[in-house]
Amino acid sequence: MANVEQEVIDIMKSSGIDTVLTLPCDKIKNLLAMVPSNFKEIPLTREENGIGIAAGLSMAGKRPALIIQSTGIGNSLNVLSSLNRTYEIPLPILASWRGYYKEAIYAQTAFGKCLPAILEASDIQHIEIGAMGELDLIKKAIIASFKSNLPTVILLSPRLWEISTERHWNPDFTPRERRFDMECHTVVPKATHTRYDMIKGITSYLSGKVVVSNIGIPSKELYAAHDQDTNFYMTGSLGLVSAIGQGLAMGLSREVITLDGDGSILMNPNVLASVAQEKPENLTIICFDNSAHGSTGNQKTYSESMDLELLAKAFGIENTAKASTPGELLEALEKRGKGPRFIHAIIEAKNADVPNIPLTPVEIKERFMGAVTR
Ligand SMILES: Cc1ncc(C[n+]2csc(CCOP(=O)(O)OP(=O)(O)O)c2C)c(N)n1
Structure with a gap:
């Protein structure tokens, strides 16, 4: 018997x-119980969100790792390919x-x-560890x-744990009483400006800040309005822009701003839970809400029948604001207070006619890391 964990x-x-x-x-419940006393732990609600956070941490100079169930790889193949492999992020x-x-659950x-065949076909490096004598391969x-x-x-x-002597299981517990006070009389104003108007209106504030922009037209508009090395x-991994921002904010001491979208937030609302729990004070999420998948032809999202600011509040992000003009957005940024901050920016479903970004993903990452870690 051995202390494998x-x-x-x-x-x-x-x-x-x-x-x-x-x-x-x-x-791996024994292994997981030992994590918080040995590392900074970030508990996840969905694995691919964690891969976004880890990418941000990694670009900020940290050395993150995931400990998950193998099924979570199924949730994460897109991000592993379109973020980690494409931008070359470890x-x-x-x-x-x-x-x-010895699997007892059919669904597994x-x-x-x-x-292993899926990882092979996806060009993702992998190894199998089945015995104590192979543990040193983990370090390699x-x-x-x-x-x-x-x-x-x-x-x-699972063979590894059969010889384990560890017993660090969490005790049974009764969840505590929670009270929430929330008054809900909100108005989501009619859109009067485009995403491009809004970005152009806040370039003075974005200057020198770390900015992460959503896949598609938002990134192209940011490039056209205010390219900078930070x-x-x-260019992929829809839903993960603010997860990457969270990781960057947790790894850096400067302000990090994400230009998110309603389609993206609704694809991965897990990010709001994670940001609310970890509370990175230097993170500002701007959610550009055009009630549409603007980059793919303005197909409607569900956001017209909800208030995304309230969604952020419901997850536990207290510092929120709304803006429907470039002036209001700039003011919401300047009066940010203590974050994490969520700004619900209401915009028209119109895209600017801007060119593609003439940088490869690896060039974007190398230029960015050089600027934010120096
Ligand atoms: C997993 C995945 N599904 C679908 C797409 C196609 N896609 C690219 S951008 C986009 C729309 C995103 O909408 P939103 O976040 O609201 O941003 P907007 O373009 O409206 O600013 C979609 C559906 C994708 N890239 N990845």
Whole structure:
């Protein structure tokens, strides 16, 4: 019998990991219970959101890793490809591999059995760890991920834990009483300006700040209105702009502003939960709400029947504002107070006719990292 979990933790520490983003699996509950006393832990509500946060941390000079269930890789294939592989951002993922060995849950097997082949076909580096004698390969894989600037999946077999002596399970508990006071008489004003009008109206404030922009037209409009080396332009991974911003804000001491969208927030509202819990004071999310998927032809989103500022408040982000003119948006930025800050910016569903960004994703990232980490 052996203390397998402690060995895994020690290997992660000696590989320089400083932050661990987690989403539980029953097979690794002992390992997970040891995370908070050894690393900064960020608990997740969805794995791909964690990959966005980790990308931001990594670009801010931190060394994050994920500990998740292997099913979470299924939720994350798009971001691993369109963010980590495309921009060359490292990320070691320790995944409790389910579905192939003494598996009692049918729902685990269809994906779990195919996982190595799926990773192979997706060009994502991966290794399988099935015995104590193979644990040193974890360190090699973590170091290789940071050296190659690519994601690596470390599949931890359930066999490993069979010889474990660790018993660090969380005790049973009764959730505490929670009280919420919220008055809801809001008006979402009629849109009078475009996204481009709004961006052009706040360039003085954006100057020198770290800015992360949503995939598609928002990034192109930011590039046309105010390109600078502290802008990170997304070209994929819809839904993760503010997750990347969260990671950057947690890793840097300067203000980070994300230009998000209603389609993006509604695809990944998990980010609001995570921002509300971690409370990065230097993060400002501007959610440009045109009630449409503006970059793909103005197909309507559900935002017309809701108030996204209230959604942010409901998740626990207290410092919020609304703006429907460039002047109001600038004022909301200048009077930001203590963040995290969520600004609901109401805009028309019209795009500016601006050119493509003439930079490759790796050029965007290298220029950005050079500017924000110096
Ligand atoms: C996973 C995924 N689904 C769909 C798309 C296609 N897509 C690209 S941008 C976009 C619209 C985003 O809408 P929103 O966040 O509201 O921003 P807007 O373009 O309106 O400013 C969509 C659906 C994608 N890139 N990725």
